[in-house]
Each structure stands twice: as structure tokens, then as C-alpha cells.
Amino acid sequence: MNSIVCIKLVPSVTEVPMDQHYSIKRDSVLQMVNPADEAALEAALRMRGTGSVTVITMGRPSAEEPLRSLLSRGADKAVLITGEELAGADTYATAKTLSAAICFLGDYDLILCGRRAIDGETGQVPPELAVMLGLPFVTNCTSVSCGDDVDSPAKGMPGKTSCRQDTGRTAEADAPHDLCSKGMGNCVIECQRLLEDGTEELRIDSPAVLSLCEYSYPLRPPSIQGLKRAKQLQVTTLAREQLGLEAGDCGLAGSPTRVKAVTRQVSGVRNVKLADTIKEGVTAMEESIRKVMK
Amino acid sequence: MMPSKDIWVVGDKTIAYNLALTSKAREMADICGGNVAAFLLYEDDPQDCIRAGADEVYLLRGLCEVSDDLAIAEALAGIIAQGKPGAVLFQATVRGRAIAPAIAAILGTGLTADCIDLSIDRDGRLFQKRPALGDSILAEIICEKHRPQMATVRPGVLPEPVWRGNSPQMAAANPGALPEPVRRENCMACRDGNSNHNATGNLLRRENSAACQAGNLPASLRPVERKSDTGQVTTIPFHVIPRVVRTGFQKSRNDCALSQAQIILAGGAGIGSREGFDYLRHIASCIGGCVGASRGAVDAGYAPYQWQVGQTGVAVRPRLYIAAGISGSVQHLVGMNTSDYIIAINNDRNAPIFNYADYGIIGDWRETMDQFLFQWKEKYHEL
Numbered sequence: 274m275n276s277i278v279c280i281k282l283v284p285s286v287t288e289v290p291m292d293q294h295y296s297i298k299r300d301s302v303l304q305m306v307n308p309a310d311e312a313a314l315e316a317a318l319r320m321r322g323t324g325s326v327t328v329i330t331m332g333r334p335s336a337e338e339p340l341r342s343l344l345s346r347g348a349d350k351a352v353l354i355t356g357e358e359l360a361g362a363d364t365y366a367t368a369k370t371l372s373a374a375i376c377f378l379g380d381y382d383l384i385l386c387g388r389r390a391i392d393g394e395t396g397q398v399p400p401e402l403a404v405m406l407g408l409p410f411v412t413n414c415t416s417v418s419c420g421d422d423v424d425s426p427a428k429g430m431p432g433k434t435s436c437r438q439d440t441g442r443t444a445e446a447d448a449p450h451d452l453c454s455k456g457m458g459n460c461v462i463e464c465q466r467l468l469e470d471g472t473e474e475l476r477i478d479s480p481a482v483l484s485l486c487e488y489s490y491p492l493r494p495p496s497i498q499g500l501k502r503a504k505q506l507q508v509t510t511l512a513r514e515q516l517g518l519e520a521g522d523c524g525l526a527g528s529p530t531r532v533k534a535v536t537r538q539v540s541g542v543r544n545v546k547l548a549d550t551i552k553e554g555v556t557a558m559e560e561s562i563r564k565v566m567k
Numbered sequence: 568m569m570p571s572k573d574i575w576v577v578g579d580k581t582i583a584y585n586l587a588l589t590s591k592a593r594e595m596a597d598i599c600g601g602n603v604a605a606f607l608l609y610e611d612d613p614q615d616c617i618r619a620g621a622d623e624v625y626l627l628r629g630l631c632e633v634s635d636d637l638a639i640a641e642a643l644a645g646i647i648a649q650g651k652p653g654a655v656l657f658q659a660t661v662r663g664r665a666i667a668p669a670i671a672a673i674l675g676t677g678l679t680a681d682c683i684d685l686s687i688d689r690d691g692r693l694f695q696k697r698p699a700l701g702d703s704i705l706a707e708i709i710c711e712k713h714r715p716q717m718a719t720v721r722p723g724v725l726p727e728p729v730w731r732g733n734s735p736q737m738a739a740a741n742p743g744a745l746p747e748p749v750r751r752e753n754c755m756a757c758r759d760g761n762s763n764h765n766a767t768g769n770l771l772r773r774e775n776s777a778a779c780q781a782g783n784l785p786a787s788l789r790p791v792e793r794k795s796d797t798g799q800v801t802t803i804p805f806h807v808i809p810r811v812v813r814t815g816f817q818k819s820r821n822d823c824a825l826s827q828a829q830i831i832l833a834g835g836a837g838i839g840s841r842e843g844f845d846y847l848r849h850i851a852s853c854i855g856g857c858v859g860a861s862r863g864a865v866d867a868g869y870a871p872y873q874w875q876v877g878q879t880g881v882a883v884r885p886r887l888y889i890a891a892g893i894s895g896s897v898q899h900l901v902g903m904n905t906s907d908y909i910i911a912i913n914n915d916r917n918a919p920i921f922n923y924a925d926y927g928i929i930g931d932w933r934e935t936m937d938q939f940l941f942q943w944k945e946k947y948h949e950l
Contacts, residue, residue: 289700308879364668365677391878392700395680397668400636404672409637409810412665415872463814467873468661469824474815475634481810487879488865488872529677529713533694536705541904545911547927554928555939558889558910559946561926562854565830565886565908 274419274460274479275324276317277375279386279398280343281307282336289392294525295532296361297392299333306339308487309387315490316417316483317385318347325349327378331359331370337508345495345503352378352509359513361525364393368401370523373516375406381480382460388413388484396484403482410482411475415489417464570714572601572691573652576621577643577667579660581722581827582611586619588656588720590728593620595687601653606643613800619728621799628804635809636662640669642805648674652715653691659719667719677710678717683724693718722827723884819873830856831885833876833903836863837892837913837932844870847891850936853943859883861899877902891932895920 282304290298317326327350328343330336340351354374362370375384384406389396396412403410460479465472467486477483495503513523521527548554574592578585585605592603605621607613608631613624625646630639647655647670655670657663659681671678679695686694693716695708710716825831832851834844844858851858860870862877876883878898888906893899895911895918903909904923911924912932921927928935 284700295706363677364680365671365675368672394699395668396664397671397678397680400640400665400668401672403637404640404669409635410665410669411811412636413661466661469826471816471818472873473634473813474817475811476814477811486872529675530679530708530710532706533709534707537703538698538705541900541923543909543923543925545921545924545927547921547929551928551930551935551938554912554926554930555935555942557926558928558935558939559942561887561908561910562830562856566855 276383280330283392307390311492312485313385345499363528364397366527372405384482386484399484412484414464570651572599575652575655578607579658584722586728587725589619599691626802634813635811636665638807644673654716657719676713828857833859835861835893
């Protein structure tokens, strides 16, 4: 199964400097791979079979190193979409840029994303991306696998795309728990989606877009083969012109929303009253509970 | 046709929040001079929506069983494209936060996620406030040129609805903002048997990559037969061909939805075992609450991920949050520090949680809970 995994690099600190448009000055902070995106990559690796996994990110040139480290974790290809005009993008402009890149790369069965980033926290890019690619999507997944002999939701309907050709890769010896035993052929994806009141089990045809919850799949550590590959391979760099995007489609210019003002808040500091004894504390707790239950 | 200043509210499963959102829409519509229309996917009482401030209510039938968010988005986008409201509001539930962006992408407009406050000016410009960067900042966002302005609103942050009456004259003044009925047998795409046909019929395909034409209005609508019920309430049936189907459902091991609980008893890594969490869960059910967990507890395997409260788990805003054996890391705090009242129980008097709690008990969590349960049962006799 060929997957493209969308990666975002996020600040690894909470105090971040911003420019006059309230965009994060990303060069001057330490960056890390967004936690949920790591889960997306691991899921992609487990479903790879004899296919391939490509990681893509829209970011600054400094994103190249973290992307390269994902090659050492098992990704086959890394793509960086970069350019000054891409900065300051809201979710719409981001999805537009990513979808253009995905169209450009082509050759995929599944697009995987983290469900939300820890800086913007919107969770909007995966659905917007899916619409722009014309694909069905499921957000908030806690598990995903290739269903073998299951009835496809689109069974009997013409025009379905099938999985891509075998790339000739053999699955890595250290790959645990493969989620897809075959690397090609029609794939029906089975996933579990976390809702407020429970988890629903869903079936969706590939190609599709899925977003994964953090920690649903812990990302495997680098392997020897991976480290070698990371040394040998180049990170492919794409600019917006190659993707057929106008400057007005990207970045701040291509964003329907913009941040008008930002206030920093010290959230939640309170004046605590401490109980002298456990008994006193328990009585007070009981009071509070009864107040709410009324 | 210029976009109007109307505000549309799309209802989700929780009726109370639908009504609060409708009431907020009413308050804003009164400022900019628009109308409020409520769209219900689930079985809500339309009269309640009207009393909460809606001028019109549309019952969308045939969508609540659909698990395909894209299909629902397409259906709603079609209506919105025709009706051209100034703003459309959703609840920021898991599904709201998936359907709303899909609609925004179809319509080529802006959307702000998880707002905790909204305001509007006379011209109908919506100001959307939301926290970001781990709750360390509050951002105010606008969607300057594109319409409709869209926002998902965090459930539980809006005040209780303000009830008001609506005179029948108001409804008559609004000729339907909805499309003409299209009968299923006349739907060209259905006749062609096009497998990629969906509600709006004209979605992007990979072959159109160069254009990436998000924002083109849909050329045709999902066939709709509209039955007008009484005055302000209209039923719209949909037929949807989903590409995502539900094959099963596991109810969460909580007795209630964590994100909507009024009382939460949460445990940290300090609970020390799964059995400890079973105990907490028992106590939670005695007091009519939900059990939650910190990331440390989930990582250690004492509690399932579904119980996790925090930046990478669920954000909660209960009336009472009891944190047992939780140290109070920033990542946990951002998920619960807007709770009305916070009680912290921890052996360590220097635990950061005590800076963010209203009441603190310095002691062993199990000893505290044993004593609490003893006192509680004495007073209430039943489990």
C-alpha cells in the first residue's frame, strides 16, 4: 500500500515569538515532529507491505533535517514544499498547497495525517485536504488496517482506483505487526474512530484520507537500514511554481482567515485552599460534589 | 446574489449545546440585522430551537445515520451555497470539527476551529476567539472577504439559551433560502450511475490537480424533496451514497461522554494500577461523574486512551474536576484548567497541580478515597 504522510513541524516550547501578522517565527524556535503525525507515519509503515511511504511537509528549509530523520525511521521518500510565499498560511491555504503537492507526486492509495497539531490545534487540514483531492476521509482514528476479504462500501461501483504497482521493495525485516499483507490490489480500509461516546468501527475504500490520534501507533525507532537510507537519499524540494500554484493561492495571501489580535494568557492559576487533615478535605470534597449534583 | 447577514446554526447530538448556540446566533443576528436558521441532523424538537431564537428550522432527514462526513458536508454545502448566509456555526464536536472544514473547503471559505467566544459587528463581520499554542494565547480571528464565515464552537462554553418568542410574521418575511426541489428521477448524475456522484455532484478529482478548484460552487444538488411542514419548520429528506460505512460501535467504558461530563474524577500515574482506576471508576459512578486519566496513567497502561484528559487527549470543562495522584503537567492542565472548581489530591505538597486548584488535599489518594466512600455511603446508603 502506497501512502503519503503529511507531517508538520511544531515548536517544542509554549512561548513562541510571532511576527506582525501573528504568524509563528518558526526559525527561531526548536522544532519537533507533531506527535499525532508520528502515529500517522507508523500506521503508514505498518500498512506498507511491498508499497512505499512518502513523508511530505510544508515548511522552512530548516525542515529538511527533521524530515531526513523520518527516513531513518522507515520512510522511503521525503518531500519538502518550501518557499517564502508559503508562510503564514491558514488551514485552507495549507491544504491547498499540500493537495497540489500530493497531486504532483501522485501514485498513492492512502493519505495519512495526524489529527491535529499541538500549535494550531484546529484539526482542519485533513478534511480540507480530502475535499481538495476528491477523497472520502475519516478523522480521529485510533486504529487502521487493510481489510482482506471484506465488502467494500463501493462494491460493484465502476470507476474505483486500485492500489499501485509493486515497487519491488521487500518489507523490512524489523517491521513489526504488518497491517496489510498485500501491497497492491483493491484495499478496503478498516479503521476505528474515537467519538465522544465511544469508538465506531468504519469501513472506507482507498484512496482515502485518514487522520490519526496521538499515540495510537508509537513511532518505531531508527533502524540500521533506515540510517543508511537517510544518509544516501535526498529530500526532494518542491516550490509552488512546480505545483501550479499562484502566489495568491498560498501562505498569508491565500488564507481566507487571518489573526486580528493575540493576547497572551497565563491560564488557570488559582488560589488554593489546603485542607489541614484528610478528613477535613474529604468533607469539603463531599460538599462540592453535592453542590453540583443538586 | 450577495451573501446575507443571516446566521445559520447546524445542530449536533447534544441538544443543550444546539440551543445555546442558537441563542448566541440570535443575539448576534439582532446586532447585524439578519435571521437565524437552525439545521437539525438529529431528532431535536424544532419548537425548542424557535424558542431559543431561530426564525426558521430545517429538519435534515436521512443524515444522522450516515458515518461519511464528506457526504454530510456535501449535502450541507449545497444548501449553504444556495442560501448564502453570512455565517454558519457548528459545535466543535469530533464530527463537527470534521464536517465543518470539509464544507469550508467545498465552498472555498474560511473556518475557525474550537472558538470559545464569538461576537459580531453591525456589518455582520464575525470575530472569532480561540485559544492556541497549548492555551498560552488567545487569538481573535476574522474571515475578511470570504463568505460564509464559519466557526466551530467549543461545546459548553456558551451561556444558557435565552428563551424568546417568535412572531409568525417574521417567518413569512423570509421566503425560503432553499433550493427548488429536484426529484430523484431527474437527477442526471444518479441516472448516469456515476460512482463518484455525491451530494454536490461536482467534486474535485485527481485529474484536475493543476486547477485544484476548491471553491467552485457545486453544479448540481443531491436530489431533494422538500415538504413544508408548519410555517417555520421544514423537513428536507436526503438520500446519500456513503463511501464510509459503520460496521460496529463500542460504547466507551465511561458511563458518559468525558467531554460533556459535569463531574470528573481523574487519576494520574500515581494511581499505580488498573485496579486503582477501576476503583476510581466505581467512585465516579457513585457521584454521577466520569473517570478521566492523565497521559502518564495512560502511557503506563493503567487507563485507556479514551479516558485521557489533556493537550493530546480530551479537553474538558466540568463543574467539578477532582485530580487524584496527578502532578499537574502543562499538557494536562490545558485540558482541564477552565473547569469551574478543581480539587487536587496529591502526596507531594510541591506538585504543580496545587497552583491550579481551588482546593487541595495533601495526602495519599487511596486513603482519601477510602474515607470519602465511607462517608458518602453512610450518608447516601446506596452505591
